[in-house]
Amino acid sequence: MFLCCFLALVALIPSSFSTNPGVVVKLTEKGLEYGRQLGVASIQQKLKTITVPDISGAEKVPPIGKVQYSLSNMKIRDVGLPQFEVDLVPGTGVRLAISNAFISMDGDWRVKYLKFMKDHGSFDLTVKGLTVITSIAIKSDETGRPSVSNINCAASVSSTSIKFHGGASWLYNLFTTFIEKGLRNALQKQICPLVADAVSDLNPKLKTLNVLAKVDQYAEIEYSMVSSPTVSKSSIDFSLKGEFYNIAMHQEPPFAPSAFSLPPEVSNMLYIGVSTFTANSAAFVYNKAGVLSLYITDDMVPKSSPIRLNTRTFGAFVPQIAKSFPGLLMKLLVKTVKSPVITFEPNNATIQTAGTVTAYAIQPNATLTPLFVLNLDSSVSAKVFVSGMSIAGSVTLNKMDLTLGTSYVGDFQVRPLDNIFQMVLKVVVIPKLNAKLAKGYPLPTLGKMKLVNAQLQVLKDYMLIGTDVQFTG
Numbered sequence: 001m002f003l004c005c006f007l008a009l010v011a012l013i014p015s016s017f018s019t020n021p022g023v024v025v026k027l028t029e030k031g032l033e034y035g036r037q038l039g040v041a042s043i044q045q046k047l048k049t050i051t052v053p054d055i056s057g058a059e060k061v062p063p064i065g066k067v068q069y070s071l072s073n074m075k076i077r078d079v080g081l082p083q084f085e086v087d088l089v090p091g092t093g094v095r096l097a098i099s100n101a102f103i104s105m106d107g108d109w110r111v112k113y114l115k116f117m118k119d120h121g122s123f124d125l126t127v128k129g130l131t132v133i134t135s136i137a138i139k140s141d142e143t144g145r146p147s148v149s150n151i152n153c154a155a156s157v158s159s160t161s162i163k164f165h166g167g168a169s170w171l172y173n174l175f176t177t178f179i180e181k182g183l184r185n186a187l188q189k190q191i192c193p194l195v196a197d198a199v200s201d202l203n204p205k206l207k208t209l210n211v212l213a214k215v216d217q218y219a220e221i222e223y224s225m226v227s228s229p230t231v232s233k234s235s236i237d238f239s240l241k242g243e244f245y246n247i248a249m250h251q252e253p254p255f256a257p258s259a260f261s262l263p264p265e266v267s268n269m270l271y272i273g274v275s276t277f278t279a280n281s282a283a284f285v286y287n288k289a290g291v292l293s294l295y296i297t298d299d300m301v302p303k304s305s306p307i308r309l310n311t312r313t314f315g316a317f318v319p320q321i322a323k324s325f326p327g328l329l330m331k332l333l334v335k336t337v338k339s340p341v342i343t344f345e346p347n348n349a350t351i352q353t354a355g356t357v358t359a360y361a362i363q364p365n366a367t368l369t370p371l372f373v374l375n376l377d378s379s380v381s382a383k384v385f386v387s388g389m390s391i392a393g394s395v396t397l398n399k400m401d402l403t404l405g406t407s408y409v410g411d412f413q414v415r416p417l418d419n420i421f422q423m424v425l426k427v428v429v430i431p432k433l434n435a436k437l438a439k440g441y442p443l444p445t446l447g448k449m450k451l452v453n454a455q456l457q458v459l460k461d462y463m464l465i466g467t468d469v470q471f472t473g
């Protein structure tokens with residue numbers, strides 16, 4: 001019996017239990033405070049929908065005899081939530097405490113007595129000292145999106161005050177007890193379910209988390225949660241997969257995310273940590289898709305450049321080229337031979353690439369005749385920044401190292417060609433790459449979320465975005 005239960009428990013532990021996140025999102029108390037402000041209005045609206053059923057009955061009142069009474073048309077006029085606190089409960093979730101709240105309402109009263117006597121009027125009523133305490137759990141749903149639920153709730157009312165208009169004052173005392181009793185019942189029954197409603201109204205919004213964010217025709221980023229959020233004294237931390245995939249086929253790269261945690265900063269509402277794993281999974285996807293390659297022809301080199309892609313320019317350094325292929329234009333194919341490697345050091349994002357350059361002569365009949373293949377190792381520095389709801393970047397060349405791979409034109413010195421290839425990287429390859437990087441990569445987002453004053457810093461092994469947020473609808 002024990003073994004069976006134990007095995008059942010083990011089976012319940014999700015397989016992602018040991019998966020490190022590629023992206024970590026931290027919601028601070030400042031962020032929670034913003035959520036609280038949005039929550040007040042929502043709960044206020046809900047409480048305004050409380051309905052109080054008509055109350056009627058008959059009571060013996062000496063010396064008059066039987067008095068029939070009814071209270072009807074009770075309507076909520078206002079709900080005040082002067083104290084509305086949201087606190088983090090480590091390990092559990094969020095505690096919501098409403099205190100000193102009031103609900104004011106009005107209605108009509110009507111009585112019949114001594115067979116033919118009738119009277120009616122109106123009343124105003126205020127319920128004071130309303131307290132609601134509820135705990136909200138935050139979990140990951142089956143799609144890896146956050147979901148919230150009420151785990152308990154208690155509501156109480158401390159006093160009611162009623163003011164009658166019209167009628168005889170001896171009647172008032174009679175009603176007061178019945179109104180209070182009917183009202184307490186109605187409120188006790190409705191407040192917690194309404195608060196639970198307001199809480200679960202959050203779920204459709206949480207469902208808008210872009211668990212698969214499309215980047216371009218090749219790639220998408222998975223932002224599903226790899227485990228339930230963890231709640232500490234000062235924040236709620238969300239562990240997201242943060243992995244680039246090829247849209248057509250999800251394939252795991254030969255490396256996995258390392259554990260990382262965000263610094264204890266709390267001055268912004270939200271912190272987003274993007275690991276080198278995430279960046280390198282992008283490099284893996286694009287390299288694997290074969291899109292990290294570029295054919296370069298002379299018309300892509302600025303007119304002002306004295307260096308042209310032809311056998312005359314190259315012939316100046318490799319005489320065999322000028323001799324065997326006089327007067328021809330050339331074409332270069334630059335491509336990666338393995339996934340570029342991205343590293344983050346404090347204030348330093350670097351991309352190292354191992355690639356090749358193949359040079360061709362373009363024959364008059366358009367045939368490409370290969371001249372040589374060079375190995376090209378390069379390192380670029382990346383400037384990374386937040387643009388809208390995306391991370392974008394631009395790179396500049398750090399250094400470049402050329403060695404001869406294969407030559408079809410005999411042996412030659414590579415070093416003298418450095419300037420040509422530096423120029424090719426700087427004026428053709430890097431601008432193309434930068435145009436791509438400027439388009440950006442979507443960050444995890446919820447609904448119509450805007451980042452306000454987002455700052456990005458590169459730290460050891462991850463980038464940290466600190467930002468405030470604003471929901472616009």
Ligand SMILES: *[C@@H]1O[C@H](CO)[C@@H](O)[C@H](O)[C@H]1NC(C)=O
Binds near residue numbers: 345348
């Ligand atoms: C940045 O990091 C790379 C690789 O870790 C290193 O080669 C380079 O020198 C660093 N640049 C600066 C400016 O620190």
Ligand SMILES: *[C@@H]1O[C@H](CO)[C@@H](O)[C@H](O)[C@H]1NC(C)=O
Binds near residue numbers: 363365366367
């Ligand atoms: C194109 O021209 C080259 C050089 O003259 C020649 O070797 C090759 O056979 C030609 N190819 C075709 C398809 O005509």
